[in-house]
Amino acid sequence: MAYVAVKGGERAIGNAHAxxxxxxxxxxxxxxxxxxxxxxxxxxxxxxxxxxxSCHDRGLAALAIKQSKGDLIEAAFLLRAYxxxxxxxxxxxxxxxAAMLIRRRVSATYKxxxxxxxxxxxxxxxxxxxxxxxxxxxxxxxxxxxxxxxDAVAPxxxxxxxxxxxxxxxxxxxxxxxxxxxxxxxxxxxxSTRLQNLARGxxxxxxxxxxxxxRGYGNSHPFVGExxxxxxxxxxxxxxxxxxxEIGEIEVTECQMVNQFHGSRSEPxxxxxxxxxxxGHGERKAMSMALVDRALMAGELGEDRTAPAQDEExxxxxxxxxxxxxxxxxxxxxxxxxxxxxxxxVRLMRATVxxxxxxxxxxx
Amino acid sequence: MNxxxxxxxxxxxxxxxxMIRRALLKAVAIPGHQVPFGAREMPLPYGWGxxxxxxxxxVLGAADVLKVIDQGADDTTNAVSIRRFFNRxxxxxxxxxxxxxTIIQTRHRIPEAKLTExxxxxxxxxxxxPLFRLEPRLAETKRMHALADYGLMHVKLYEDIARxxxxxxxxxxxxxxxxxxxxxxxxxxxxxxxKMDRMPALQLFGAGREKRIYAVPPYTExxxxxxxxxxxxxxxxxxxxxLCGSRSSYLDEVVTDDRGGRMFVCSDTDYCxxxxxxxxxxxxxxxxx
Numbered sequence: 001m002a003y004v005a006v007k008g009g010e011r012a013i014g015n016a017h018a019x020x021x022x023x024x025x026x027x028x029x030x031x032x033x034x035x036x037x038x039x040x041x042x043x044x045x046x047x048x049x050x051x052x053x054s055c056h057d058r059g060l061a062a063l064a065i066k067q068s069k070g071d072l073i074e075a076a077f078l079l080r081a082y083x084x085x086x087x088x089x090x091x092x093x094x095x096x097x098a099a100m101l102i103r104r105r106v107s108a109t110y111k112x113x114x115x116x117x118x119x120x121x122x123x124x125x126x127x128x129x130x131x132x133x134x135x136x137x138x139x140x141x142x143x144x145x146x147x148x149x150x151d152a153v154a155p156x157x158x159x160x161x162x163x164x165x166x167x168x169x170x171x172x173x174x175x176x177x178x179x180x181x182x183x184x185x186x187x188x189x190x191x192s193t194r195l196q197n198l199a200r201g202x203x204x205x206x207x208x209x210x211x212x213x214x215r216g217y218g219n220s221h222p223f224v225g226e227x228x229x230x231x232x233x234x235x236x237x238x239x240x241x242x243x244x245x246e247i248g249e250i251e252v253t254e255c256q257m258v259n260q261f262h263g264s265r266s267e268p269x270x271x272x273x274x275x276x277x278x279x280g281h282g283e284r285k286a287m288s289m290a291l292v293d294r295a296l297m298a299g300e301l302g303e304d305r306t307a308p309a310q311d312e313e314x315x316x317x318x319x320x321x322x323x324x325x326x327x328x329x330x331x332x333x334x335x336x337x338x339x340x341x342x343x344x345x346v347r348l349m350r351a352t353v354x355x356x357x358x359x360x361x362x363x364x
Numbered sequence: 365m366n367x368x369x370x371x372x373x374x375x376x377x378x379x380x381x382x383m384i385r386r387a388l389l390k391a392v393a394i395p396g397h398q399v400p401f402g403a404r405e406m407p408l409p410y411g412w413g414x415x416x417x418x419x420x421x422x423v424l425g426a427a428d429v430l431k432v433i434d435q436g437a438d439d440t441t442n443a444v445s446i447r448r449f450f451n452r453x454x455x456x457x458x459x460x461x462x463x464x465x466t467i468i469q470t471r472h473r474i475p476e477a478k479l480t481e482x483x484x485x486x487x488x489x490x491x492x493x494p495l496f497r498l499e500p501r502l503a504e505t506k507r508m509h510a511l512a513d514y515g516l517m518h519v520k521l522y523e524d525i526a527r528x529x530x531x532x533x534x535x536x537x538x539x540x541x542x543x544x545x546x547x548x549x550x551x552x553x554x555x556x557x558x559k560m561d562r563m564p565a566l567q568l569f570g571a572g573r574e575k576r577i578y579a580v581p582p583y584t585e586x587x588x589x590x591x592x593x594x595x596x597x598x599x600x601x602x603x604x605x606x607l608c609g610s611r612s613s614y615l616d617e618v619v620t621d622d623r624g625g626r627m628f629v630c631s632d633t634d635y636c637x638x639x640x641x642x643x644x645x646x647x648x649x650x651x652x653x
Contacts, residue, residue: 009439010448081407085371184400184575187503313501323573326410327490333412333442336616337435337472337631341534341553343617344599352529 024069038062047251047280048072052321053079054181054200056250056279073202077322084181091179093235093244097254097277098156100230107157108224109258115154120229122283157226158256158273168261168272187313194296194316195289199277201319203285209309210291218295218307222274225258229281253278255286259294264302272301367455374421375453380404384422384577388568391579396541397509398492403575413446413471414572416488420450420469423484423568429457431465436473436614436631443471462634472535474556476613476635479565481582487550489571492578494538494548514546517589525594534599540587541580549586555598555614560586603628608639 025032039046039062049061053076061079068074104120107113121144161167170191177192180200185193198206213220231249238245255276263269274294276286295309308314318324372378380402387401406414424430430450434443438460446469447458459465462477471488479485495505498516508514517538524532537554541547549557550569560567560580567580580586590596601615606627613635615628630636 009441010444013441013444077409080405084405085377087377181405182402184402186400187501313503317502322405323410326412326414327573328411329409330411330490333471334435334440335472335551337553337614338535338551340601340615340617340631341555341599344601345532345534348530348599349528349532 024067033066035059035062035066038065044281045070045072047282048203048285049075049079051279051282051285052076052200052202053083054279055079055083073321073325077325080322090236090238092247093237095232095234095252095277097228097232097252098154098159100154100228100232100252100254101249102154102228102230104229105154105226106224107226109157109226113157113160116150154228156228156256158258161225161258161271166271167258168267168270170273185316188299189312189316191293191297194312195275195277195293197316197319198289198292199279201289202321202324203282203288205319205321205324206285206288206292209295209315210288212307213291213295213309218298218309219303220274220291220294221260222257222291222294223259224287225256225273227253227255227283227286229253229283251280253280253282253286255283255290257287257290257294261301267301272297368452371453373426373454374424374450375406376404376418376421381422384418387577388419388422388579391568391577392566392581394545395580395584396539396545396547396578398576398578400575401577403572406572408445408449410573411490412442413469413488415570415574415577416469416471416486416572417446417449417570418572419486419568419570419577420467421454423486424450424454424456424467426454426456428466429459429464430454431459431462431468431634432470433468433473433475433632433634434471435616436475437633439633460634461638462632472551472553473614473631474552474559476630476632477638479563481564483565485563485565485567487552487567487569489548489550489569489576490573491536492548492569492571492574492576494536494546509545512544512546514540517546521589521591525591530594530597531590537596538589540589542584543587546589547578547580547586553599553614554588554596555600557586557588557596557598562586601628605630605636605639608636608643610636610639 039058042065045065046058046061049064049072050056050058052073053061053064055061060082061075064075064078065072067078102118104122105115105118107117158167162169173190173192177196178190180193180196185197212218231251233246234248234250235244236247237243257274259272259274261270261272272294274290276289276293278286278289292309292315295307296312296315298305298310299312305311367373374381383402387399391397391399403415403418406417408414408417420430430447431438432443432447434440437443450456451458462468462475466482467484467486468475469486469488474485493502493505495508495517498520499505499508508516521531524530533554535553536548536551537557539547539549539557539560549560562583562585563580564582566582569578571577588596601617603615604611605613605615607629610630613630613632616631618627618629619625620627
């Protein structure tokens, strides 16, 4: 009977999960994917899961990708749920990205600059033609040519502008940054809170919002001051030691967008910066984040706030894909109690309309 | 029941549980007021009961007996999943009998049986802000709550009456708590609203994704918004339960074929089964006599 069928029950759940495990493995005649292969050969997927899962661990991110059958939002969710259970033994010192060991560094605002332009391992300037040679397993490619690294320091482009007084100096908020994984968002949010939110946010959502600022939804005239990618040292000051120690290196992508600003009553015309920083290699996301960060500064710079990307509550409350996917997908849970009450009300409203209409029809 | 020792009792670490209990105490002290809390990322998805789960985890003790319902039923898939979660991480005794439970976690319903002072009802809440359809900005709704500026909601209800002849809200029907705070009862049918008023059990509300907790202490006044000339009217299907014959419980409509065939059954499965049991005993007594 229908009534029995709608009741899910323990057995259905158990069977469904067994079926899921079977489809995850796929045809047993095909070699099983190793977590190390995912880590090595699907590196950008791993990077994205680490960034949106806010947990820098390539091995765990690769495992999450395997477990989620390549569903990267599901993988980020797995990583976040794991991350919550980890004890927290301290907060790192701010990363010094000026001291980054650079793999890639490009500026769109200067032809050449101290430290030089380093293209790095990029898809840029590849022709997007399917490489059928990759369909067959073959020998690993010949090693890329290497040169001795120039030991030149690569100062940040925005710092060069700041020294000339052309770039707005960020004020030190003189307070500890909030931690969104421990405290709920409240509005208006501090810039550090906004940046934390964006760094964990969904790449697609930020890409769309960033794109919208280029198409007239929000007033922005961005230039890529600089994108840099590479490894930075993470330092921590344990209270029992009282001095800073290095605890490891992580890969990050940083983007600083340079935007024109016409000035206000209190500030002269100058450039302003939009900032993006993402765990791993996430250039598209770092750029989008920098665009959105700048758009969100409209309020404090006295610009009109008219576009979605400039609306702090709109952006920050909808950027998290783990929250978004949960709430959108919860619509498939049973809602028949609510739907029943809607049915009763719609029937009542139809009856009201019908009873009002009838007497008129009787009249000649 | 065997608890998975890899996790702390009830999954959350003790500091997190303490943080949640502090938020709960504040919520109880200010009935109906939404208290922000540092909701954690749970191993179940946001929107699937993470707020209720965190509240339950924070108040659960080893001696508690837990009941979990979704749409009034103990055997809906998500209720099964949450019950299994607590079985695994807390190893507490679970039950489907409303009367035997000390903590009842619910989504979208209040049990038909009267709850007691010895019980806690934990609601899963998707959108804790009762004003969000009228004003999505949290900074603005916070101000409205502070000033008890609820005119917008009254205007909305008035417009319903002007357009349809009656209030068109059938679930998540807004309530005033202790005459001060406008509160979302969570998406329970308006039919259940009167049960919240002066309920002997403690009512706790958890919204994980929105990171808010609120509460209605025992015996607190909870009034559904209405007008003198348009008093609050809860709706239920005008039918009786096909299985237990109840004419007072909230009913689910079950479609039985594609030609308009339907039957009505109690949404509260424990209530319905208890009544069926009682009917059987009475019939057996009648036959014996």
